[in-house]
Amino acid sequence: MNAGWTATRAWLLMLPLLIVMLSVIGWPFFDTVRLSFTDARLVGTGGDFVGFANYERLFSSRAFRRAFLVTTQFAVVSVLVEVVLGVLVALLLYQNFRGRNVLRALLILPWALPTVVNALLWRLIYNPEYGALNALLVQIGLLDAYRSWLGDPNSALVALIVADAWKNFPLVALISLAALHAVPHDIKAAAIVDGAGALARFRFVILPYLAGPLMVALVLRTIEAFKVFDIIWIMTRGGPANSTRTLSILVYQEAFSFQRAGSGASLALIVTLAITVLAVVYVALIRKSAGAQF
Amino acid sequence: MERQNLGFTIFLYVCAALLALMILAPFAWLFIMSISSTNDLVSKPLRWWPVETDWSRYRILTDFTPNSHGAALMSALGNSIKIAAIATVAALMVSVPAGWAVSRTPAVGWSLWLVIGTYMLPPVALAVPLYMGLAGLGMLNTKIGLAIVYLTVLAPFTTWLLKSGFDPIPRDLEKAAAIDGARLDQMLRIIILPLAAPVIGTAALFAYLLAWDEFFYALLFTSDYRAKTVTVAIADLAGGRVADYGLIATAGVIAALPPVIFGLVMQRMLISGLTTGGVKG
Numbered sequence: 001m002n003a004g005w006t007a008t009r010a011w012l013l014m015l016p017l018l019i020v021m022l023s024v025i026g027w028p029f030f031d032t033v034r035l036s037f038t039d040a041r042l043v044g045t046g047g048d049f050v051g052f053a054n055y056e057r058l059f060s061s062r063a064f065r066r067a068f069l070v071t072t073q074f075a076v077v078s079v080l081v082e083v084v085l086g087v088l089v090a091l092l093l094y095q096n097f098r099g100r101n102v103l104r105a106l107l108i109l110p111w112a113l114p115t116v117v118n119a120l121l122w123r124l125i126y127n128p129e130y131g132a133l134n135a136l137l138v139q140i141g142l143l144d145a146y147r148s149w150l151g152d153p154n155s156a157l158v159a160l161i162v163a164d165a166w167k168n169f170p171l172v173a174l175i176s177l178a179a180l181h182a183v184p185h186d187i188k189a190a191a192i193v194d195g196a197g198a199l200a201r202f203r204f205v206i207l208p209y210l211a212g213p214l215m216v217a218l219v220l221r222t223i224e225a226f227k228v229f230d231i232i233w234i235m236t237r238g239g240p241a242n243s244t245r246t247l248s249i250l251v252y253q254e255a256f257s258f259q260r261a262g263s264g265a266s267l268a269l270i271v272t273l274a275i276t277v278l279a280v281v282y283v284a285l286i287r288k289s290a291g292a293q294f
Numbered sequence: 295m296e297r298q299n300l301g302f303t304i305f306l307y308v309c310a311a312l313l314a315l316m317i318l319a320p321f322a323w324l325f326i327m328s329i330s331s332t333n334d335l336v337s338k339p340l341r342w343w344p345v346e347t348d349w350s351r352y353r354i355l356t357d358f359t360p361n362s363h364g365a366a367l368m369s370a371l372g373n374s375i376k377i378a379a380i381a382t383v384a385a386l387m388v389s390v391p392a393g394w395a396v397s398r399t400p401a402v403g404w405s406l407w408l409v410i411g412t413y414m415l416p417p418v419a420l421a422v423p424l425y426m427g428l429a430g431l432g433m434l435n436t437k438i439g440l441a442i443v444y445l446t447v448l449a450p451f452t453t454w455l456l457k458s459g460f461d462p463i464p465r466d467l468e469k470a471a472a473i474d475g476a477r478l479d480q481m482l483r484i485i486i487l488p489l490a491a492p493v494i495g496t497a498a499l500f501a502y503l504l505a506w507d508e509f510f511y512a513l514l515f516t517s518d519y520r521a522k523t524v525t526v527a528i529a530d531l532a533g534g535r536v537a538d539y540g541l542i543a544t545a546g547v548i549a550a551l552p553p554v555i556f557g558l559v560m561q562r563m564l565i566s567g568l569t570t571g572g573v574k575g
Contacts, residue, residue: 011395042422076525106318123532272414
């Protein structure tokens, strides 16, 4: 077998995937780019070329800036909570105690729960009149009167973040746990013999093994959080007073509720650009930290 | 970690109990809501366990009488089962050969990064053309149409998972087969696929769960019993005028059962899949 044939054969095997990807992702993406320069409606006319008008309107719109801020807040806080909680839980489940394996098994449950069911479950828990959270807090005396957690612009986003973090911290925990098991035993033993304290052991022995996988989890979760739609759509639809309206919700409203396909497309592309920039920065950071290690 | 004093042990068990409570309490409450009477659910102070368990909602929601809540949920369950299956099979058909090619031929590796890079695209960046395209082909509100759209999510993911699964399979076997005169398809079928069965199973499981979980495209591209998935049916129920929270909770339990049972039974497979990318890089 010569090298030329090997490459040709590889491309032939790739062909079905590439054709599928071109037709369900490639073509729609380039059509979105084209639409973003038009004033096309969702149904009816194809729309006329309007240059950068959609983009100009976007950057001067308050709705866009607000949605960008809300999305960033949601992504940063929920991913931060998930990572901190996930690592702590992984450190706990790495210890030896009875029931550890049962707990590890339970960890898969929130992850396996469909996002839509998770959203609905938490909506019921937060219910202003009959919700379990109000009942619990009032019964143990932490709260005087029932509150509308999702109906108050000051608490809605936090309530959403709690629901999202509860479902997603297990992923970070499972990835971290696998990484912890990759730390060689003799290194840990040597650190203990050398008299390193718990914090020093975490910083210098555990963390180097944790950093790589954790960064991967961080990238995946951040991208997901930036794209967030489902949980918000079910729990608040972007309200109250647009306090939880993220970029994806805004695109949905623009393109499908108001049927402005052109301006919806330009907004969607800005979201894509933001995610790409974020991912590139992350990957650069990963490369750098990996380079420092090896 | 060998020597543990009593204080530390107590601390461990307290943390473990808190974690178990944190994970289980919301699940328990969803289930309790589903078997509590409406009176118990709206009582103040709230009853944490029903006076009398009420299983009637499970009967209501598994009832096939036309135009009932039950019929809507059951047809949506059927659609989800079929759509996820079609999408999973299609995704594996394109990603098994592609994953193997990328694993064995580094020269085409960059195309895999391009495919994985599409993960960064938010569904809203593809939704309008996909909507117009499906409408043009008359495939809006069809199971096949939605399954094809799901390939945008499933195919990159399974290709990546399969590639990392093919990597550790030794190449010597393939060389030996080639010397013995095996054709490419024979080699893939007789040697690679049996060895890769576990990772293909893992990829199939993930693809199925991803498709089951999908909501955004299903919300946009389906409109009635012919193709509506269970996620959309549940959103309808939660967003509609259903006053009985117990009924919504019951629908949630029913929709969550298949993936949660899958998750528990095939835990090892799932965890190995989840951590493959993270740990091996």
